[in-house]
Amino acid sequence: MSLLPDLPEVSITATDACVDFPIFDAKSRSLKKTMMGLVGGNIASESKVPIIEALRGITLHLEHGARVGLVGHNGAGKSTLLRLFSGIYEPTRGTAQIRGRVAPVFDLGVGMDPEISGLENIIVRGLFLGMTRKQMEERVDDIAEFTELGDFLRMPLRTYSTGMRVRLALGVVTSIDPEILLLDEGIGAVDAAFLEKSKKRLAELVERSGLLVFASHSDEFLRELCDTAIWMEHGQVKRQGEIEEVLRAYKGHAA
Numbered sequence: 001m002s003l004l005p006d007l008p009e010v011s012i013t014a015t016d017a018c019v020d021f022p023i024f025d026a027k028s029r030s031l032k033k034t035m036m037g038l039v040g041g042n043i044a045s046e047s048k049v050p051i052i053e054a055l056r057g058i059t060l061h062l063e064h065g066a067r068v069g070l071v072g073h074n075g076a077g078k079s080t081l082l083r084l085f086s087g088i089y090e091p092t093r094g095t096a097q098i099r100g101r102v103a104p105v106f107d108l109g110v111g112m113d114p115e116i117s118g119l120e121n122i123i124v125r126g127l128f129l130g131m132t133r134k135q136m137e138e139r140v141d142d143i144a145e146f147t148e149l150g151d152f153l154r155m156p157l158r159t160y161s162t163g164m165r166v167r168l169a170l171g172v173v174t175s176i177d178p179e180i181l182l183l184d185e186g187i188g189a190v191d192a193a194f195l196e197k198s199k200k201r202l203a204e205l206v207e208r209s210g211l212l213v214f215a216s217h218s219d220e221f222l223r224e225l226c227d228t229a230i231w232m233e234h235g236q237v238k239r240q241g242e243i244e245e246v247l248r249a250y251k252g253h254a255a
């Protein structure tokens with residue numbers, strides 16, 4: 001962590017940050033022959049062990065009020081950037097300073113226990129996202145109603161279908177009050193009517209979050225929740241700016 005003075009209360013500041021993944025069990029000969037594709041990070045092959053340079057030279061500053069969409073091809077570095085912002089990854093080189101309470105929403109199922117009931121999972125998942133037990137107890141009835149799961153909320157989570165689990169997870173996630181909300185797309189498993197209902201709650205969640213970074217392949221969702229965007233390519237920031245402008249440049253490049 002670097003010592004940067006006078007940063008606002010809620011902010012993300014990265015300076016020349018890199019994240020490398022050394023791959024110890026790769027077939028290095030075939031890797032060297034591989035052409036650089038459109039998809040994926042950069043593979044450095046000068047060293048004995050191939051290194052995937054998932055993020056390279058990331059320099060950016062985001063403050064309270066920022067609503068930033070992340071776009072880019074598969075493997076461009078969007079999820080790795082979100083993990084860097086959440087503190088899950090430390091930069092291999094450079095610095096990343098995160099100020100504020102972070103709610104990382106990457107995998108809706110993380111933090112859920114299959115053996116306990118839906119109601120108990122609501123509390124546990126809330127704690128995992130940085131809420132207190134008291135806050136979650138105050139919200140549990142509202143979340144229960146939103147999920148429309150009825151008596152199933154008293155059944156162990158392992159008895160739920162995928163869509164039922166997503167309903168529960170979305171109910172909890174959209175009830176929290178984060179300072180920094182990091183969203184990775186992954187809410188496709190619910191039926192259309194429930195998704196429509198969730199969009200409103202998601203929009204309200206974003207409204208009360210201090211700072212949002214949202215990785216998605218859906219232009220519609222990005223436009224709904226974000227006003228600026230970052231286009232990632234091969235682990236680098238290719239473009240950053242107003243959302244329509246970045247989407248246009250990204251789409252133009254892909255065509």
Ligand SMILES: Nc1ncnc2c1ncn2[C@@H]1O[C@H](COP(=O)(O)OP(=O)(O)OP(=O)(O)O)[C@@H](O)[C@H]1O
Binds near residue numbers: 040073075077
């Ligand atoms: N744990 C890991 N170990 C090794 N390489 C990884 C790991 N996580 C990501 N990578 C590599 O880092 C690069 C960036 O991956 P990342 O998951 O950040 O991409 P993404 O933009 O989120 O892609 P997608 O749109 O497919 O989710 C890719 O080349 C990927 O192979």
